[in-house]
Amino acid sequence: MHYVVIDFVVRDNSGGILSILQDVNKFARRHSGDFFTFVVGTENLVVPAPNINVILRHDLQRSYTKRLFFDFFGGAKFINSLHADVVISLQNTAVLGLNVPEMLYVHQPLPFEKNYRFSFFKKSERKMAFYQHFVGSIIKMNLRLFHNGAITVQTHWMKKELKHYTRQQIFVTRPSIDRSDYSGQVLGKKSKNFFFPSTAMIYKNHQNLIEAYKSLPEKIKAEYNLILTISKDEYTKLYKKTEDDPHIKFYGRIPRSEVLTILSHSILVFPSKIETLGLPLIEGMILQRQIAASDISPVIEVTEGYDSVTYFNPDDRDSISSALLKVLQMNLSKRKFEDSYKNGWQAFFDNVGAIKDEK
Incomplete structure (x- = not known):
């Protein structure tokens, strides 16, 4: 079978969406035995192989206007010329008008988030407001016009939201977790820190977490530092204030292997206001750590049934600080994490094959 995979938006610093392309x-x-053509906008993101062809379209990555025209009007001619059996779009919007079925992967939650609205009037939120309101309206319009294929999301929460905009079949499939990444980690270590691994986005809610942590008794802060994977400069840029508490450690970007090592002896704190899946939650459960997390729908869905988690209101600093105190009294998880989505990418491609066969 010949698959054409479209992801010309992703860059080499794109975090989670880059992981999807890499998977x-x-x-x-x-x-x-199958042939894959990847249409991407950045060089060296796709590892070559005899059955893999890479087409670079820098122009579509550099110009959002060109990308819109490609998805809604002109792209079908180009993609159809590649003679695929089925097309996979990994970038939240489908290429409309294809003559073969398409699997659309939607992983951007901002357009469907109702509990938090970003403002164009706040400088720190303008980028997110653009994605939530402008790009969000484009994604929703694209969903309404997409009629030839199916859609994949990572959570049932996203499936429920997308049903308002499409009648296409929606599959819930999470990315598979490579257990080999955890092979060197020792389970059962005593917690030494609070740890929040994340990028520097306003909706990750670092400020509320920091203020809640600072309200804890000095004795607790001396024993449990708060470790963040953003830099001091990033925090200052986001919130227009500096932070010099000696118990708060700004590590900046660190390798994933180091993230897992720190997590293996830490309490995971997850104050994010908006998420699709929340990979650190799955990593924390695999390592059987205590977790204090936001009480938003995707987080509750992902951690359902876990025996060492407590939730808080991410907008209420008192709620966060209470959860931090509560989680200190909780034991490490005694359950071995069973990933019900352990064959996630195989299931994804099985679904892709199914829509091709239906055609």
């Missing part, structure tokens, strides 16, 4: 690339390399 699909790994799947392609393992399935040498």
Whole structure:
């Protein structure tokens, strides 16, 4: 089978969405009997193989106007010329007008978030407001016009939200977790820190977490530092204030292997206001850590049934600080984490094959 995979938005610093492309690339390399054409906007993101062809479209990454025209009008001619059996779009919008079925992967939650509205009037929120309101309206319009294929999301919460905009079939499939990444980690270590691994986005809610942490008794802060994977400069840029509490450690970007090592002896704190999946939550459960997390729908869904988690209101600093005190009294999880989505990418491609066969 010939798959055409479209992801010309992703860059080499794109975090979670880059991981999705890399996972699909790994799947392609393992399935040498099929042929894959990747249409991307940045060089060296796709590892080559005899069954993999890469087409670079820098122009579509550099110009949002060109991308819109490609998705809604002109792109079908180009993609159809590649003679795919099925097309996979990993970038939240489908290429409309294709003559073969398409699997659309929607992983951007901002357009569907109702509990938090970003403002164009706040400088720190303008970028997110643009994605939530302008890009969000484009994604929703694209969903309404997409009629040839199916959609994949990572949570049932997203599936419920997307049903307001499309009648296409929606699959819930989470990315598979590579357990080999955890092979060197020792379970059962005593917690030494509070740890929040994340990027520097306003909706990650670092300020409320920091203020809640600072309200804890000095004795507790001396024993449990708060470790963040953003820099001091990033925090200052986001919130227009500096932070010099000696118990708060700004590590900046660190390798994933180091994230897992720190997490293996820490309490995971997850104050994010908006999420699709929340990979650190799954990582924390695999390592059987105590977790204090936001009481938003995606987080509750992902951690359902876990035996060492407590929730808080991410907008209420008192609620966060109370949860931090509560989680200190909780034991490490005694359950071995069972990933019900352990064959996630195989299931994804099974679904892709199914829509091709239906056609």
